[in-house]
Amino acid sequence: MVTTQHAGPYTGPGTPDPVRRHARTPAKQSSAYPFALYLPAAVVYLAIFLVPTVMAFYFALTRWTLFDSTFVGLDNFRDFLAEQNLRIGFQNTLIYAVATSGLKVVLGMGLGVLLTSRLRLRGFLRSVVFFPVLVSTVAVGITFSALLRPDTGLINRVLALVGISGPDWLGNATTALLLVALVDVWKGVGLATVIYIAGILSIPQDYYQAVAVDGGTAWHRFRHVTLPLSWPATYSVIILSFIGGLRSFDLIWTMTRGGPGFTSDVIASIIYKQYQAGYFGLSTAGNVLLFVIVTALIVPLNYLLGRRQVAL
Template sequence: MAVTVEQRDVRDASAPDSPGGRRPRRTSPYPYWFYLPAAVVYVTLFIVPTFASFFFSLTRWTIFEYEFIGLENFTNFFQEPALVKGFTNTLIYAVVTSALKVVLGLLLAVLLTSRIVARGYLRSVVFFPVLVSTIGVGITFTILMNPERGLINESLAVVGIDGPGWLTDPKYALLSVALVDVWKGVGLATLIYIAGIVSIPQDYFEAARVDGAGSFASFRHIVLPLARPATVTVVILSLIGGLRSFDLIWAMTRGGPGFTSDVIASVIYKQYQAGFYGLSTAGNVLLFLTVTAIVVPLFWFLNRREVDR
């Protein structure tokens, strides 16, 4: 058997290239029917609902009937007074949370891959908030950020600082929720960065130490460039999560005070609560197109730069 495998490997390695200078594409080791269960699940849970949403966004529908009205839902949705504010808040929220997760996740990963005491325990502590329910986190921080009886403002009062209304002041509401989002999600970003840093060959760091490079130089010239795939992953996942954010914002502020912390998803949900199902479906389609229009070109651009390097 060993001889047969070796002969097969040699035969594959010495196979002539195709006339175009490329090796022939290798066929999958699995039969095509092997992919059928996954394809059925994907089509049932993603493709069919997606196309159904596009169709029902062009209708005025209820549970039992629908009426085709064309682009009227989209026209009405763009006339919503809270839509522009929701779009602006969504972009601010996505950029702030993504940027902080990238920076904090990278710094924590560098710390948690160095030789420190209780490194494994600290990794668990950083990742733990990812496992906690988003609604539970929202309710907990709503209590902690209470302007009168919240633990945060009471702690600030001890050192003579008058804490603001974190969730009641229009200037702080959206950013307060964004910081809670970062606290909850930075553990996943850290985990991705840890995997990226651990995969870097130690030869690079040893060569840098031989050349007299310090910690900062090694971080700048080794960790940052070679952890780029992890950075791309964190940016894309964080941006998608930020653009689609709803549950934490709804649990903490419900889009308030007023419309100051409304995002696209909360505007859509308010339309659904009011019984405008076709209008809310059109909003979901617009959200899908918005996320796609931002994330797909960004993903292509980041990966193109990675290949160019």
């Protein structure tokens, strides 16, 4: 007796189209997680970001205190844009953001390459490089302000030992903002380095082996493999550092308070000075303008860098 086993529906050339289509098309899958799991994150996002943002846009159109508010339309924006130091603050903000993000990219990549090489103490050195990231920004600002004091600062005392009279580093209009930017880089380059380490370690070793087979040097490995294939890390560091530079306030305020005079003022410090003076609506309008400026700069930059990332 001959028995046959049922092996499922036949989907050969003679099979009608509906049967074949049903056999090949997978069933529609629902979301990986129930909608209820997204709800807590949505509530937090709504409460922490969306609601304060909408309220800020409203209060920017008012003169307000803790107890009342008066609608004034666009007067706050007009007054803030008429601020005499705004041009200097905007210029300093751009210089600060470009300088700090550029240095973090260059130093972060260099340290990333070094700390992914066959180095004996690379684990310890990674910890040392990342340590400043963990320190409070205010504490860093106070510490470096003490080190850079013209009379009692450690840096000028060391220079005095070799016969050099150190200047007033933070009291000089030409060096104040530059030194704050360098301290910012020292504090933030550890995060950039960690991002680069992750990006470099994700590159398949086959590419490096191919360069070695072709007789390439360490420079060829960096130029043709590490540099282009670590672009996602570069993209992340540029965006994060540039946004941080545009919004930077705490380190600048701790070290120079926008001085000497107004030479190291940035947009955020101008906003804070207005808030200190009791012009709450004016400072809120400044925050809204800063939000618009950051968005206007970051969105096209993100688009351009993202296109290059896709092309690679």
